[in-house]
Amino acid sequence: MNTMADELLLTVEKLVYGGDGLGHADGSTVFVPYVLPGEQVRAAVRTRKKKLVQTSLVKVEQAAAARVAAPCPHYQVCGGCHYQHIEIGEQVRQKKEILRETLSRLGGVNWSGEIAAHAGEPYGYRNRAQWAYREALPRALGYFQNESARIVPIDQCPVMSPALQKAFGKLQEMARGNLLAPGLLEIEAFADSADEKIALNVAFERFVKPPKDLVTDFRGALPSLESLLLLDQSKNRFELSGPGFLQHRAGGFTFRVSHLSFFQVNRFLIEEMLQAVVGGRKGGFALDLYAGVGFFTLALAKNFSRVMSVDANLAATEDLRENVKAAGVEVVSENQHAEEFLKKFSEQPEFVVLDPPRAGLGAETAARLANLGAEEIAYLSCDPSTLARDLAVLTGSERRQKTEVEPAQRYEITKLDLFDLFPQTYHIESLVRLRRVT
Numbered sequence: 001m002n003t004m005a006d007e008l009l010l011t012v013e014k015l016v017y018g019g020d021g022l023g024h025a026d027g028s029t030v031f032v033p034y035v036l037p038g039e040q041v042r043a044a045v046r047t048r049k050k051k052l053v054q055t056s057l058v059k060v061e062q063a064a065a066a067r068v069a070a071p072c073p074h075y076q077v078c079g080g081c082h083y084q085h086i087e088i089g090e091q092v093r094q095k096k097e098i099l100r101e102t103l104s105r106l107g108g109v110n111w112s113g114e115i116a117a118h119a120g121e122p123y124g125y126r127n128r129a130q131w132a133y134r135e136a137l138p139r140a141l142g143y144f145q146n147e148s149a150r151i152v153p154i155d156q157c158p159v160m161s162p163a164l165q166k167a168f169g170k171l172q173e174m175a176r177g178n179l180l181a182p183g184l185l186e187i188e189a190f191a192d193s194a195d196e197k198i199a200l201n202v203a204f205e206r207f208v209k210p211p212k213d214l215v216t217d218f219r220g221a222l223p224s225l226e227s228l229l230l231l232d233q234s235k236n237r238f239e240l241s242g243p244g245f246l247q248h249r250a251g252g253f254t255f256r257v258s259h260l261s262f263f264q265v266n267r268f269l270i271e272e273m274l275q276a277v278v279g280g281r282k283g284g285f286a287l288d289l290y291a292g293v294g295f296f297t298l299a300l301a302k303n304f305s306r307v308m309s310v311d312a313n314l315a316a317t318e319d320l321r322e323n324v325k326a327a328g329v330e331v332v333s334e335n336q337h338a339e340e341f342l343k344k345f346s347e348q349p350e351f352v353v354l355d356p357p358r359a360g361l362g363a364e365t366a367a368r369l370a371n372l373g374a375e376e377i378a379y380l381s382c383d384p385s386t387l388a389r390d391l392a393v394l395t396g397s398e399r400r401q402k403t404e405v406e407p408a409q410r411y412e413i414t415k416l417d418l419f420d421l422f423p424q425t426y427h428i429e430s431l432v433r434l435r436r437v438t
Helices: 090-108 162-176 211-221 270-278 297-303 314-328 338-344 363-372 383-393
Strands: 002-004 007-011 022-027 028-033 042-050 052-064 115-118 128-136 140-144 151-152 186-189 197-205 223-233 236-240 245-250 253-258 283-291 303-313 332-335 350-354 378-383 409-418 430-437
Touching: 002 151, 007 022, 007 052, 022 151, 028 042, 042 128, 052 297, 090 383, 115 140, 115 236, 115 270, 128 151, 128 162, 128 303, 140 162, 140 197, 140 314, 151 378, 162 186, 162 197, 162 211, 197 211, 197 245, 211 236, 223 245, 245 270, 253 297, 270 297, 270 378, 283 297, 297 303, 303 314, 303 338, 314 332, 338 363, 350 363, 363 383, 378 383, 383 409
Parallel strands: 028 052, 115 409, 197 223, 283 303, 283 350, 303 332, 350 378
Antiparallel strands: 002 007, 007 042, 022 028, 042 052, 128 140, 128 186, 140 151, 186 197, 223 236, 245 253, 378 430, 409 430
């Protein structure tokens, strides 16, 4: 490896969580994006901090066999995707290795068994998107450039569902034609499970037009617009046009998902994920933590005689309660943070499902979960780093963090699945099945 001024020629050793490739130079660890293991690349130094060097890719001198041409013209400028240059099968293989290595390095959790992969269509999968508005000339909608506050105008986004791509195309026409009201900040868009109806959350600094006129503008442009939520940030004022929710269907259930609730983003893997988490499980008492609108809760309620759900999002909890009524099942629903709930709750469930945000449980909450003594836990994670920390506590790893509450129960991993919910990105969704051993 050679260095010349602030440019490096190096061989990429592996990919790491976050999207970068890792190599070494003169005793320093070098990170470079948009590469593959084994490639020889030229990279420009952006920052140096002690022994860590962050770079930008200048040229691939020797490409890996799995390198492909990215279909999106905005790739490497827009910050949304990280892996479009990698053949999709190789993306999944690399994510498996990153997951396995992260669990071992950060949590001391060594899984030598198979990691079962679940993958759907590599493009057109997202049922949700968020677009920032650039009011400076030339006006446009776009995404934030990677590690920047600069908005990159885009003409297409191939990871979005067809309904969202169509809606975006029309909104971008309005933006470039100066037909969107001044003060617009961002638009968040959602598509239903049939990819026919959409909902929008539209945020303004303030309303410069009456809300009814804004509604007319958006509904006139978008025939598929089912529900529209407008926000005036200066007054924290919401205006709703429409039912206030979309409907998603999965596992024989219909889910109401309102504007401020969350639903799984990959429209192709929803059924498969539901079956992997809940399928075949039945018994007396099941606990669903971070339950959201009840995606797993309803299926649990069909198979367990008693189910309790916990979620801190009030909008999602209200959706869950409506979904429970519509499904004709019984669920005890708690609207509170799982962390606070587990400080007070001590009843032993047979089965626990948890799908926390990226921050995970936290070591203290993981210890409290262990002390419930459930026979089996299904932990769905969207961040292998926080998953490693939590699994260290649940499995009794030597690398577990010290906690005020000592975990009295220990678990072992029985199965590990990887769901490629976000192809073309570094994001990893994993499902860990744990069984109580002590």
